[in-house]
Amino acid sequence: MMLRFDRVIATGSAALDSGIRDTALKTFNGATYLYSLTGPGGGIAVWRLVDGALPQLVDTEYFSGTIAFQVGDIGVPISVGGTNQLVLDVDTANGLVGYILNPDGTVGSLRETGTLTGGGDISALVELSTGSGRFLMMSHEDTDRIVTYRVNGDGSLTSSGVVLAEADSMQGLRIGADNFVIATDGTRNTVATYRVDGSSGAITVVDNSEALSTLGIAVPTAVEVIQAYGRSWVVIAGAQSNSLSVMEMGSDGRLIPTDHVLDSLHTRFESVQDLSVVQVDGRVFVVAGGGDDGITLFTMTPSGQLVYLDSFADTLQSGLQNVETFSVAHVGDELQILVASQQDAGLTQLTVDVSDMGVVRSGFGTVNGTGGDDMLSGSILPTALVGGAGEDILIAGQAATTMTGGAGADIFVMQYKTEPVTITDFQAGVDRLDLFDYPLLRTPAQLTFTPTAQGARIEYLNETINVMSASGGSLSSTQVFGAGFGGPDHIPVDFGDFGGLDPGSSDGVQGAVSLNSETANASLTDAEIRFTPTGGATITARADSNGRFDLDLPSGSFEGEFDVIKSYSTASKDINALDALQVLRIAVGLDPTWGPASPENLIAADINRDGTVNALDALSILQLAVGQPTAAQPEWVFIDSNADLSGITRNNVSYDTGVDVTAVDGVITVDMTSILLGNLEGP
Structure with a gap:
């Protein structure tokens, strides 16, 4: 698929064509309209998008009166009180200011709601639909607060929830009964996730710091969300990191990175300023552009990876110097991309032919x-x-x-x-x-x-x-x-699986454990999870700090072997000199101090895994306990909770790790016994 340049469109008015700060799309009666907004002293131009033809100018509106020189950088279409509006950022406003949008796409009268908690000087806004109604979530520049407002039937707004934060880009996803909002703040270099209660509008912060910490997103400038391939996705642009990051969002708002790409000599999203995500016949396309004078097109796979398709660099005919903003619309058999530049006047139209979409x-x-x-x-x-x-x-x-x-x-x-x-x-x-x-x-x-x-x-x-x-x-x-x-x-998004590194060490849970791929598992923190279907390839995943893991298995039933690889954390000090004493007693034919050794005790005692419990095991455990180097490294082993261990003796420590399971529609549930080699527990 290729990006094709069509032409630059313009109204002929410098106030409407130069310094375009934002673009927005709205569909009325099957027709798609693009609204371009300039800054103070400017106004709005309305273009009707047509399949196989150039956009048609249908209306213009110049900012006037008290807002003429108070208008900021955003224009967001919303629905309030049964009417469609294009909401603006107005520095001195007390309420929410916006133009009515008529059913033919034209711009109607200017309207302002009642006084808002933070006033009408907003830097970002997102509209949320819940089972009990609708909410608007806004970032107020004057008060450094993000506030939710319930939209009442008469169009008035009632403050519902608040959090001390700011954002310059926000997008929302509804997953089940919950609404989640991803907010970025380029000035403060932050990415935040919020859960918005569907009944009250209360805001709760979702901690995604672990997922974001390794991505290296610097100066986030845009965020987009989409629900596709049966999942929810978040894409974030980083201007200073010249990056695009893709993450899957779970039903609890948890983000799981799936891809992170950096601009290169072959692409055109350095200093990325804007991005768009659109779905066509089950396929997801991602478009990005910024400071290196061009646009880049990707498609996204069902596993959340970006596949590069094409880039278009600015020419003498196009107007793509330092891309400021753009919108992407699926119109007929085309993706139409309307791009505004920081230097060039008008909107550059690029198109992508999507007439021959196949299947996923x-x-x-x-x-x-x-x-x-x-x-x-x-x-x-x-x-x-x-x-x-x-x-x-x-x-x-x-x-x-x-x-x-x-x-x-x-x-x-x-x-x-x-x-x-x-x-x-x-x-x-x-x-x-x-x-x-x-x-x-x-x-x-x-x-x-x-x-x-x-x-x-x-x-x-x-x-x-x-x-x-x-x-x-x-x-x-x-x-x-x-x-x-x-x-x-x-760039790899999971460094735990990178370059053959061992899994991160952490505390665990000794004894019987029930594991479930849909829930947190305290015993699996930082562990490597492996599933090998019968006749297939081994699939691995890294459990997070809560022991959650996702093997990304397809639907259906698959029999196979499940195993866990988990290192020991010396910080826990679970292995000590008393363990060495117990092993030495076993090695010379005595019982541990609590009585006869169980098979699990004997497995734990054989730290060097040579099949016998002897003085070398005791020595290794003692060296470990006092911080001396030892060749026998302790680790957690996970065995089938139903395994027959009756044949294990101190001279025959033989066992298999892992367990045979059946994965059903990607879900694995299994009972196992977790044993820390070198750590002997009583009966």
Whole structure:
């Protein structure tokens, strides 16, 4: 998919064409209208968007009277008291100020509500719909407060909740009965999550600091949300970090990072100022632009990764110097992107042809596409992806994947930590190989590239891709990658799984534990979770500080083995000299001080895991207790709670970790026994 420049549109009035600060979209009777707003002394221009044609100017409105030189940077369409309004940021207003929007898209009279708690000088606003009514949530610049207001039937507003904070961009998501708002503040360099009570409008802060801490978002300038692929998503732009971050939002408001990309020489979102997320026939597209004079287009996969599609750089004909704001609308068979610049007058129109959208499918066995532009994903079991005609995106699963793109310019997307992938029909100079999920990969020179009789074999960090040429014969690196990789740089979002690092150490829970992938699990803090379906590839996930984990499994029932890898935290001091004494007693044939040793005691005593309890185990535990280095490293082991341990003796400590489970629609529940090697507990 390509970005196509159409032309620059303008009203012919400098007051309406220069210094456009915000754009907004609103649909009336099936027609989509774009509202562009300039600053003090300016006004509003209204454009009707038309499929396959240039936008039509339908109205203009100049700011006048008391607001003419008090208007700020935002314009947000809302519905209040049965009327549609375009709300403005007015510095000296006491209430909420906005223009009525007529059913034909034109601008009506100016209206102001009653006095608001924080006045009408607002920096961000979002409209929320709940089971008991509607709320507006606003950030008030004069009072440094974010306030929710209940929208009454007569259009009046009643203050409901308040939190001491500010925001310059806010978006809301309704998940079940709850509303969540993501707010960014570029001045204070913050990203906050709020839960808004559906009945009272009360605001509660959701702590997402753990998820955000590793992303490195600097000076957030825009946030967008969307519900797609059966999930809720948040995308945040960082101007100083030149980044776009994608996160999944859980039903409790918890954010889980899924991708983080940085602008490169091939993309155009450095100093990103605005972004937009739109869904077309089940596919999600992300558009970003900022200070390097252009626009970049991505699509988002069902797992929350951005696949680069195209960039458009400013030309002598376009007006994209230092992009300020833009809006993206799905109109007929097009995505229409209307862009305002900090330097150039008017709006630059770019379009993307979406007339041939195919399907979004995932699975195992054989997954077939259509004659359109499909997005097909592999799974945890061996899969064959068959794109057919169209410009398809084929995404490798965790298990062995065979990809056949068919006709059209296809993109083959690799995933890190997967079994070998085979591409059967790579068209040199037409198809593209996307390897950006591979950590620290920045250039084809880092790959082990071996031409073969039928194409090439590519290897990197134990990953293997067999590429077969559509035309037959050998392939060179230049034929596959051209002058190098295009697109942005992807940064790992889970450093716990990066580069073979061990799981983070933490306290745990010793003894019987019941684990559930849908809830918090105190015993799993910072652990690595593994699930290997029968006949498939091992899936791993990192549990968070509450022991929550998501293996991102597909729907259906999958039998397999579940295991946990968890390190010991020396800070807990659970292992001490008394443990060494108990092990020494067992090693010489005595019982521990409390009586006969249980099988679980013997497992814990065999810290070096050589199958016997002996003096070397006691020595290792004593060294550990006093802070001396030891070759036997303690760890938590998790075994089947129903395992038969009756055959374990001090001379035969034999057991298997993990447990056989059945994952049902992505949910795993299992009872296990958690044992800390080196830590002996009484009966």
